[in-house]
Each structure stands twice: as structure tokens, then as C-alpha cells.
Amino acid sequence: MPIVPVDQFTKTKLDYVVVGGGTTGLIVAARLSEDPKVTVGVIEAGGYHEQDPEINIPGMRGLALGNPKFDWNFESLPQKGLDGRVVPLSRGKGLGGSSAVNFLLSIRPAEEELDAIEALGNPGWNWKTFLEYMKRSEQLYEPSHLTPEKAVEYAVGPDPDLFGHDGPVAKSFPTHVTTLHSKMLDSLEKLGVPRNPAHAAGKPVGAFLIPSTVDPRTATRSYSGNAYYAPNAARPNLLVLTEAQVTKVVLEKGSDGLQKATGVNFVKDGKTLTVGAAKEVILSAGSFQTPQLLELSGVGNKSRLAAFGIETKIDAPGVGENLQDHAIITTIVEVDPEVETLDMLTNPEHMAAQQKLYGTQQGIFAAVPTSLVAFASGKELGSDADILRWEKLASIESTPEIFKDTPESVKNGIRKQYRLLSKWVDQNSPLAQFIHWNGHLPVPGLTPKPDGRYISVVSTYAHPFSRGTVHIASADPLKPPAIQQNYLANQTDLDVLSGCLRLTLKMYETEPLKGSVVQKVYPTYGSDVDKDTAEKHVRACLGTLWHPVGTSAMLPKEDGGVVDPNLLVYGTSNLRVVDCSVIPLICSANIVTLAYAIGEKAADIIKAAHK
Numbered sequence: 001m002p003i004v005p006v007d008q009f010t011k012t013k014l015d016y017v018v019v020g021g022g023t024t025g026l027i028v029a030a031r032l033s034e035d036p037k038v039t040v041g042v043i044e045a046g047g048y049h050e051q052d053p054e055i056n057i058p059g060m061r062g063l064a065l066g067n068p069k070f071d072w073n074f075e076s077l078p079q080k081g082l083d084g085r086v087v088p089l090s091r092g093k094g095l096g097g098s099s100a101v102n103f104l105l106s107i108r109p110a111e112e113e114l115d116a117i118e119a120l121g122n123p124g125w126n127w128k129t130f131l132e133y134m135k136r137s138e139q140l141y142e143p144s145h146l147t148p149e150k151a152v153e154y155a156v157g158p159d160p161d162l163f164g165h166d167g168p169v170a171k172s173f174p175t176h177v178t179t180l181h182s183k184m185l186d187s188l189e190k191l192g193v194p195r196n197p198a199h200a201a202g203k204p205v206g207a208f209l210i211p212s213t214v215d216p217r218t219a220t221r222s223y224s225g226n227a228y229y230a231p232n233a234a235r236p237n238l239l240v241l242t243e244a245q246v247t248k249v250v251l252e253k254g255s256d257g258l259q260k261a262t263g264v265n266f267v268k269d270g271k272t273l274t275v276g277a278a279k280e281v282i283l284s285a286g287s288f289q290t291p292q293l294l295e296l297s298g299v300g301n302k303s304r305l306a307a308f309g310i311e312t313k314i315d316a317p318g319v320g321e322n323l324q325d326h327a328i329i330t331t332i333v334e335v336d337p338e339v340e341t342l343d344m345l346t347n348p349e350h351m352a353a354q355q356k357l358y359g360t361q362q363g364i365f366a367a368v369p370t371s372l373v374a375f376a377s378g379k380e381l382g383s384d385a386d387i388l389r390w391e392k393l394a395s396i397e398s399t400p401e402i403f404k405d406t407p408e409s410v411k412n413g414i415r416k417q418y419r420l421l422s423k424w425v426d427q428n429s430p431l432a433q434f435i436h437w438n439g440h441l442p443v444p445g446l447t448p449k450p451d452g453r454y455i456s457v458v459s460t461y462a463h464p465f466s467r468g469t470v471h472i473a474s475a476d477p478l479k480p481p482a483i484q485q486n487y488l489a490n491q492t493d494l495d496v497l498s499g500c501l502r503l504t505l506k507m508y509e510t511e512p513l514k515g516s517v518v519q520k521v522y523p524t525y526g527s528d529v530d531k532d533t534a535e536k537h538v539r540a541c542l543g544t545l546w547h548p549v550g551t552s553a554m555l556p557k558e559d560g561g562v563v564d565p566n567l568l569v570y571g572t573s574n575l576r577v578v579d580c581s582v583i584p585l586i587c588s589a590n591i592v593t594l595a596y597a598i599g600e601k602a603a604d605i606i607k608a609a610h611k
Ligand SMILES: Cc1cc2nc3c(=O)[nH]c(=O)nc-3n(C[C@H](O)[C@H](O)[C@H](O)COP(=O)(O)OP(=O)(O)OC[C@H]3O[C@@H](n4cnc5c(N)ncnc54)[C@H](O)[C@@H]3O)c2cc1C
Pocket: 019, 020, 021, 022, 023, 024, 025, 043, 044, 045, 046, 065, 090, 091, 092, 093, 094, 095, 096, 097, 098, 099, 101, 102, 103, 104, 105, 106, 107, 244, 245, 246, 247, 284, 285, 286, 287, 289, 293, 545, 546, 547, 548, 578, 579, 580, 581, 589, 590, 591, 592, 593, 595
């Protein structure tokens, strides 16, 4: 059924209510409504951006950010590690959620990182099962636009067995590649980061052309909105309500002693309304708003809820704890004037030519401007002594100040995570990621030359050692939660990002890329930069790669878990969380592939529970 009016929504007897029509929410809704006997209702706070070019055109991605039509525009609390600076934290708003505004990179993490999710106490959540469900969500288009020689040059080698071929989300390889791509790959190779065409096999260390969620038949974004919702919009048993914000899950104690979610309250056009759920309520509001909704509904740390006058239904100390995110730093260089970068679009003639080219699904707008990625391990980022130090810094005792209010159970879980993190710094596991951006990224105070051409590289640690929190700051459900990232609290995070800066600067200084670099722009110094100066750059430019996870962690209860391996909130019989907030330990890659897998697997779990 198309998007429905509110009266129809509240009058329909719904079996499942999905809160948040984002990346994962729409997957669950689409899969559950395959059964015509069940009725599924989705409540999404934003609209449906079906025709918006900022969403659909790959080369325009990023333009939706900051616009309240598409973006919640959250902010971190002032960050001590960043001299009190606040970091903007975009989240997608509207059908498709963050998959509608994300940067379309579609990369698999490392095998050991997904096996770790099982090892932390979640049977059935490992590399093998994640891979199976990632494949179910995707349809890979072979890189037929590349000759076999070019495929080798760009490290493109999709093993058909590692990808899905008939799933809803289209995945393809960038069609717009510049003359610098090969040079970057060659220079990285000289620095110990080899071409890695086999990255999708759970071994991402190396460099390669990034698969992206672009539908090559139309050169448009493929995402939850148009892949999972649009093809099923006519189903009479799938009802979607947009521009309605859920404010609370209604919980009642059942005869089994468990809390039962009977429905949700939501605000639509200023009015608070209720809708019932006969079978389940599924929270898919994302890593910031799912814990917020749990707390507003009385599921959280008892003393925290009491402070806001909220009656505790379930004392769940893990809610909103264990926040992890990938933080990025930026570098920019000016390059040869003949390289085709986004900077050329400031010239009206080039803009007109590129718009025309897009009409034939080619050119700069048809592809993502971030088409090259590299993952480096510890040995490319620090000395043996650094690695030993990082292993030791993987502990709660390294940063007691950020754990002073952390519940004991949550600390138990984080200790187990640290044991894994300390192993990964010394192996061939990814420790940092580098993403090429084909143009001059905006930096306050820097103005690109009118005819200049630039490339930027953003880099991030794979696994932050710091942990943050997200909690309600008010009992008013329409107020944003307080997001405390604690960026750079642990020295390892600062060291790894400083290592990223040095490695990127070295890449610019290494032939053949060096020959195409006109000058360094941001920063202007070389890779032999001293510690203090490198750290200053990190603190000045740190931002987010928008990958928050862990705030409703799937972990044993005694380790601060909020949901069990069936994604049921502990202490409830029918309230599940299905979104990235359940990922207990962040992995190295961009996380949307995990979101797709979680949505697909959750749908199977829920179907099996109601057979
Ligand atoms: C700018 C940006 C760039 C990114 N780039 C990449 C990338 O290139 N590759 C990659 O792999 N990952 C990327 N990510 C991360 C990835 O897209 C997200 O982690 C993932 O899509 C999150 O899925 P989710 O289902 O957990 O949440 P979301 O997709 O964010 O869905 C949550 C939904 O719930 C809705 N909602 C929230 N609260 C309420 C409420 N109270 N009532 C009703 N509705 C509500 C929201 O509006 C939203 O639609 C990016 C993310 C962002 C924001």
C-alpha cells in the first residue's frame, strides 16, 4: 500500500509495528510483509525522497547533509579531546534513513571482526552468516566497463561466490575513474599497502576500487527506500506512515513476568496518537534514537530514568552505553590541472558538459567521488614499540575518566572487547582505513583556487579504543539525545590517526603520485612531521564517518547487553531492536553492509518465532 493517511494507519490492526523506516527498518518490513497473512506498519519521522537529486544522483551525494529535510543534524557534546569542539553528526531522515544519504561505499569488513561478534556471546552471528545475509541483500553488476587489464590495475576482482546476484540492492564498480587512481595504488604499494582484489573475502587489508551501491542501469543510488520499499509499496499488508515521530513504546507486564510491547505512541501533526501491535514492536530508529526511545519507554539505567521522572519498566544498564564510531581526519593536495575532479564543476562550461554526460549515465555525476579505498594494518601505522604500547592501552584502566559512571556489567563487556582489540593491533587485521575523495573537501578558512584541481584523503581508525554514550537529555521525546563520543580519550586513537596522517602524506610524497602533486594544501608540511604537530592536525579536523554502533548492544546481559542473539530486548517478550545499535563491536569497514545483513537475518528470526 502506498504511504497511508494517519487515520487509516491507526485504524488498521497491525501485527508488527516497525519504528523507523530507515535502512534496516524497511528490510524487516519488506520481508515480513511477504506473508500476505500478516500486516506490517512502519512509522518514519521523515518523508519519502523519491525524486530528490541529492539522494538519487551518486555524484551529488553529500549535498543532503545539513538539510533538515534529509538530516537529523545531531551534534556531539563538546569534546574534551578536541579542545571543546562540537562535532556535527548527520543521520538520515526519511524512508531509507541513512542509506538514503550515505556515501554509497559498500565494503565487507574482516572475517575475524565478524567472528568476534559471535565470540562475544552471540551464537549464529559470525562471518559466514553475515556473508550469507549480505549476499541476500545485494545484486552485483560485473565491471563490464573495465578491460581485464584495467580490472587488474584497479584491483577489481569480484569473486562471484562472494557476492549476491539476485538481491534488492544494486552494487557496481565506479565508472568514473581518474588518471590518479593507478598512481595512488602504485604509491601505496611501495609503502607496503598492496593492491587487494580479493578484499571481499574477509581480508580487506590492501587497496582497491570500491564497490558502491549504484544501480548501473540508471546511474542512481540503490538503497533501502527504492530497493526494499518501492517494489513492495503496493502490498495491501504493508502500511507506511511518514512524518510521524514515535515517542514511546507502550509496555505492559505480561503473566509470564516479561514486559510486552502492546504498541507505540507517536506524534503526527502536533497530535500524540497510539497504534497497537498484535505481535511485535521492532525498533529500527538507529544508534542514537533507538536507545533514546528505550529510555523514554522505561528501559534503561534505573537511576538515570528516575532523574527524568520516567518509571523504570526494565532496569537495563547497557542502554545507551558502549558507543563506538569511526572518526576521520582530512588531508588535501592540489594536483595536475588536467585531472577530472569535482572542483571543475565550479566552471559553468564543465558543469553543463557533465550534466549532459549524466543524461547518458556517464561522467562525474554517474559515479561516487570516493572510489578508491585502502586498509592498513598496525605495522604501516606505527613502530613495534607503538604496537606494544597500543596493546597495553586496550584497557578500562587507561582512561578511567570516561568509565567513571559506566555500570559494572557494561565494563565486563568492554573488557572482553579490549582483549580482541589488543590482538588485532599486532596482526594483519585492518587498523585504519583511507578513502580517496575526488576533489577539495570543505575546510573552514581554506578556499580552493578557481581553476585548481585537488584530491582529498580521509582516514579513520578501524577500531576506536575510546567508548562513548548516548542518553536522553530530557523527558521530552522531541528533544535530541546527549551524544558523548569521548573522541581521542584513549591515546591509541590519537596515535593511529597521527599514523594515518603520516602514511597519507608519505603517499603524496611517493612516485608516481608525487609527480602529479602540485602542492600540499592541508596540511602543508611533510610526513616527517613531529608528534605534537601531527596531533594538532588530528584534533583540529577530526570529524565523523557516521558509523555509530553499540548503543543497544547484542551481548549477554552480564556483559551489558541490551538484546539477546534473537534481538529481543532482555526482559521483554516481543520488543526487538533491529538496527546498527545492536552491533557490539565496530568493525573496520563502512557499516551499511552489516545493516543490510542485520535486517535480512532479523526478518528470518522473526518469521521463525511466529511460525
Ligand atoms: C552521511 C552518512 C554517510 C555514510 N556513508 C556510508 C558509506 O558510504 N558506506 C557505509 O557502509 N555506511 C555509510 N554510512 C553508515 C550507514 O549508512 C548507516 O550506519 C546505516 O545506514 C544505519 O542504518 P540503521 O538502520 O541503523 O539506521 P538508519 O538508516 O539511520 O534508520 C533510522 C531511521 O529511523 C528514523 N527514526 C529515528 N527516530 C525515529 C522516531 N522516533 N520515530 C520515527 N522514526 C524515527 C530515522 O528517520 C531513520 O529513517 C553513512 C552514514 C551517514 C549518515
